[in-house]
Amino acid sequence: MNTNIEQRIPNFIDLLLDMVFLVDETGRIVFANAACERILGYPPSSLIGHPMIELVLPEDRERTRAEAAKVMGGEGRIGFENRYRHKDGHVVHLTWSARWVDGDRLRLGVARDITRQKRVETMQAAVYAVSEATQNAADADALFAELHHIVASLIPVTAVAVATCHGTSDELSFSYRHLWPDDEAGTPVGSSLCTDVLAGGKARMLEGKALPACWKDDGYLLILPLTTRNGPVGVAMLKTPPGETYSGIDRELMEFIAAQAAIAIERTRLKAELLQAALYDELTRLPNRRLLYDRTRQALARCQRKQSRLGLLYVDVDDFKQINDSFGHASGDLLLREFATRLAGTVRASDTVARLAGDEFVVLMEDVSDETDVLAVIAKIREALAPAITLENAEARITASVGIALYPDHGNDIEQLLRHADQAMYRAKQDL
Numbered sequence: 001m002n003t004n005i006e007q008r009i010p011n012f013i014d015l016l017l018d019m020v021f022l023v024d025e026t027g028r029i030v031f032a033n034a035a036c037e038r039i040l041g042y043p044p045s046s047l048i049g050h051p052m053i054e055l056v057l058p059e060d061r062e063r064t065r066a067e068a069a070k071v072m073g074g075e076g077r078i079g080f081e082n083r084y085r086h087k088d089g090h091v092v093h094l095t096w097s098a099r100w101v102d103g104d105r106l107r108l109g110v111a112r113d114i115t116r117q118k119r120v121e122t123m124q125a126a127v128y129a130v131s132e133a134t135q136n137a138a139d140a141d142a143l144f145a146e147l148h149h150i151v152a153s154l155i156p157v158t159a160v161a162v163a164t165c166h167g168t169s170d171e172l173s174f175s176y177r178h179l180w181p182d183d184e185a186g187t188p189v190g191s192s193l194c195t196d197v198l199a200g201g202k203a204r205m206l207e208g209k210a211l212p213a214c215w216k217d218d219g220y221l222l223i224l225p226l227t228t229r230n231g232p233v234g235v236a237m238l239k240t241p242p243g244e245t246y247s248g249i250d251r252e253l254m255e256f257i258a259a260q261a262a263i264a265i266e267r268t269r270l271k272a273e274l275l276q277a278a279l280y281d282e283l284t285r286l287p288n289r290r291l292l293y294d295r296t297r298q299a300l301a302r303c304q305r306k307q308s309r310l311g312l313l314y315v316d317v318d319d320f321k322q323i324n325d326s327f328g329h330a331s332g333d334l335l336l337r338e339f340a341t342r343l344a345g346t347v348r349a350s351d352t353v354a355r356l357a358g359d360e361f362v363v364l365m366e367d368v369s370d371e372t373d374v375l376a377v378i379a380k381i382r383e384a385l386a387p388a389i390t391l392e393n394a395e396a397r398i399t400a401s402v403g404i405a406l407y408p409d410h411g412n413d414i415e416q417l418l419r420h421a422d423q424a425m426y427r428a429k430q431d432l
């Protein structure tokens, strides 16, 4: 009966969607069905006599040899996965069912192409990895480094650059570069390519003579626009190792990741903006009351441990209302910004200058030995305030009243210290 069917329909094995191989004891192919051409690009006749292992990706060969040895030892095996190289260069993921045919001393293997399924899994894993990176990255720099890491785990990259912008009218600036060269003018290679890709909104792949000269026509450059529903956020550039290429599947995957990365960049920016708004004063960009309280509590804990002193200055601009009344609110704002800059310039980078409200500022200094240290800072503040401040149509000279509080001399917590310094400042103002 079977013989009859085989005689009447002789080539049914070539209709199978899976590949069927017979491989001899030396590892050479003795039979391959038509699916090999559909899946690997090789006509079956061209594979006869060819060592099977040479079709396997070099990274998977050792595992594959070990698996073949098990099959040749008589074990029926199902579910082994490895990767083959298609004739056109792209990677094909396979899962195997294999057994040893003892009488013919041949390995019979049936392989299913699971490349599409693997791609879906890779994409899902990439979405997860990018979203985790977005959650965990402390800032944009950390996010770029993590995105680079994710991309490098999926495709070969030797050099990476990301240029970012805020919308179409904004200029691109290079925010991340890894082994990315400069051109003769000292700007990152590919700047004009980025501008073109951003304008076109489509990914581009460059090779050979089209590559920037520094790569000597070697390898490929993939340029991807980073765009969200709200507009462009930048451009990413990936360079293959010399002699390698990105397949259509690699490019599709990178375009997908670029879309995820663009959303991640937008979210990280939003997070940074929210954090800035929550902790910093909008007008002067100085820490606000909330951040001052937080930093003071931390500083007090350190001082307690180290048995050291902390100095707190309450600084209030004298007669600021008159500036507003005489020159207008915009000039008042300008003066407050300049005042903040000068104040911040008088202390160490590790100290904190905060704006509490209106024209009231606080300076927090760690590790002061006694009041002399603090008085020296006040002298510096007065010196910094001495030059006139240029307003829109006028010049203004300002002074400030300052009150001092020291930990532990005048209090143990932020509220007590602030109250003490405020009262001292008030007394100083009365004496004017």
Ligand SMILES: Nc1nc2c(ncn2[C@@H]2O[C@H](COP(=O)(O)OP(=O)(O)OP(=O)(O)O)[C@@H](O)[C@H]2O)c(=O)[nH]1
Pocket: 283, 316, 317, 318, 319, 320, 321, 322, 324, 328, 329, 330, 331, 332, 333, 336, 357, 358, 359, 429
């Ligand atoms: N331009 C501007 N003015 C502000 C801002 N915040 C508060 N002010 C103004 O700052 C002024 C503070 O006035 P006062 O508290 O009387 O302070 P002063 O005029 O310096 O008086 P003394 O503290 O007694 O020297 C008020 O007129 C507020 O309207 C701001 O962000 N911008």
